[in-house]
Amino acid sequence: MNQDISQIKVGIVGGGQLGKMMVLEGKKMGIYFVVLDPNADCPAASIVDELIVGDFYDPLKIKKLAEKCDVITYEFEHINAEVLIDLQKSGHKIYPSPHTLMKIQDKAYQKQFLQSNDIPVANFEVIDSLDDLNRAVETFGVPLLLKSCRGGYDGKGNYLIKSHDEIEEAYKALGEGVWKLMVEEFVPFTKEISVVVGRGISGDLEVFPLCENLHENNILKMTIFPARVNDIVATKAKELAFKTMEVLEGVGVFCIEMFVTEEEDVLVNEIAPRTHNSGHYTIEGCSISQFGQHIRSILELPLGKVQLNRAGVMINILGEANYRGKAKLVGAKEALALPQVFLHYYGKITTSPYRKVGHVTILGDTIDEAFERAEIVKNTIKVIGEEVI
């Protein structure tokens, strides 16, 4: 890689909010960015040097991106890993490695891989038929989580079977076997936490403060930082995160979601081989953000030391339920009148129910102070659309 880092051209597969925030960090150091996204109006579009409009699975477009860049990364794991492997073979730098990506894309394979490396995960089983599913419900009982092994995010591709009556419905909802499925034992967790962690090419590791996630309708609703867990749990979680990064040989920033149980056990839930919604708090909350750290790792630079600036919460701004069409942001001025409120608005042209269109980070001297402010912000900032549905 060029020793003059300002001459390095970075290609990103995906120009959504994660890509956009990565570009904003890299531009501080004068980095050149080319982004591949199907949408010419994607959030990153207005700040990239070049935009290639194309599908994440289109081999020709991915190759075009590679030819223009010194290193490729991605903001989204559901992309064409096979093409990336070919490109890597022919000498292109890709971080995280497509071999790492392949281990993660299929959730059943991901869990098998973790298990074989003694990383604790919930019990699971691959489901090939309705009969398999029936048997699994007998074995594991309910509630039981049915998941498609590929392509899911924000709860899409997940079905929580709460009674035996729902088995067929769940099987139908997830494609009746068209896509590979798995079941996962329901973990009665007391907390869901995220460990955002960076690993450099020389194997150096830097973990961000653990954070705690609250979901609503399967979408991340709020992240609380730092997570309110004791030292035993925190140490277990960090050790698991480091071990996971090592066995995956991950280079870049990853998000490792974990469950904490009543017995203070920590299990790995899911891995995102990329920056993550639950790490957005790092922009204002930490000395270096997840995006800045990711840029450092893919440029083969030493990682930045992470320090927490202040506690707080991050809430997502989702499109209001009963609107679509051209997005309109309301209440921003009122929300920003509160102390330590930071608005991120992704610039998506249209809204739809529950679409992620922005987030707000709220700092406080204590988490409770931030909570109080968050409650007001949540009721103040709204994104509506031109069309009422």
Place this chain on the structure above:
Amino acid sequence: MNQDISQIKVGIVGGGQLGKMMVLEGKKMGIYFVVLDPNADCPAASIVDELIVGDFYDPLKIKKLAEKCDVITYEFEHINAEVLIDLQKSGHKIYPSPHTLMKIQDKAYQKQFLQSNDIPVANFEVIDSLDDLNRAVETFGVPLLLKSCRGGYDGKGNYLIKSHDEIEEAYKALGEGVWKLMVEEFVPFTKEISVVVGRGISGDLEVFPLCENLHENNILKMTIFPARVNDIVATKAKELAFKTMEVLEGVGVFCIEMFVTEEEDVLVNEIAPRTHNSGHYTIEGCSISQFGQHIRSILELPLGKVQLNRAGVMINILGEANYRGKAKLVGAKEALALPQVFLHYYGKITTSPYRKVGHVTILGDTIDEAFERAEIVKNTIKVIGEEVI
């Protein structure tokens, strides 16, 4: 102004590093930016929505900028204020107001204005001829600072007369009366400090932690934050800054440079009606940066509360003395191996001796820790050019 702040279009006169860093902040909130700059390759070029290539004094280009935008601001004070006044009269929003700008552009007028508002400044006198200058040297003694009243920055347009022999030379160097000149009594200061301060449209004021400046060859070499001054001096400086913003009716972020004397008097040296090099530390050093604050003020939003994250120093990266041509950054990887080192590289295509091409902010648990790191960074990061001179 549109209540949906993401729909507001901001015009910036100037696309240098200050404009670039302003855009990077505004893009977080999805703001649209149009920039006017004479250079199509200016630092902000790659991240703006529209670039108008044209001179800062070209009335047609400035009008074009105004027509495209809801509000205009600037990164540089030596621009065509008359055109801005006309535009303001015809209903365009311009922050800071061009009337404020007019009070600042002419340094003699600036000082008269401050003096008439009981804001302490060094003694000064307008110089209309060589005779005037000779008389002034008699009155004030040497050293005496001869300044052109307009257009100077980074010490350009300043001449420090150290003995009677230098009077004619100084007069010649500053244009022999072609430009309006002034002399300023030399203040035997113990410290030069900057007060970066924001004022909103409703008159709300937010001051950043005072910082301390060290110059070399008239160019800012290092900023130390927070300034090592006692409470008496800090209070005086903040009160002066607030009063200055009020009498100027300034809207936006300003930098007020001050001298601190041995007697703990504080005098206003110069005012920049814009974000400033000595405020770059706020990006990593504070909860909100000077650029984020400026964006808030010109969007007519409430100002953000300022909190210091950590102490440290900011050093400028200047083009090495004996190079010009295509710029090449060396040593970045090595410098970034130190903890809490943040590189900003503006993306200027070419370098020349002492050209400001970037800066590095270095945080520490103490200023001394940051100093030690800065010493290493200074000797590591260099910008050279293709051509040795």
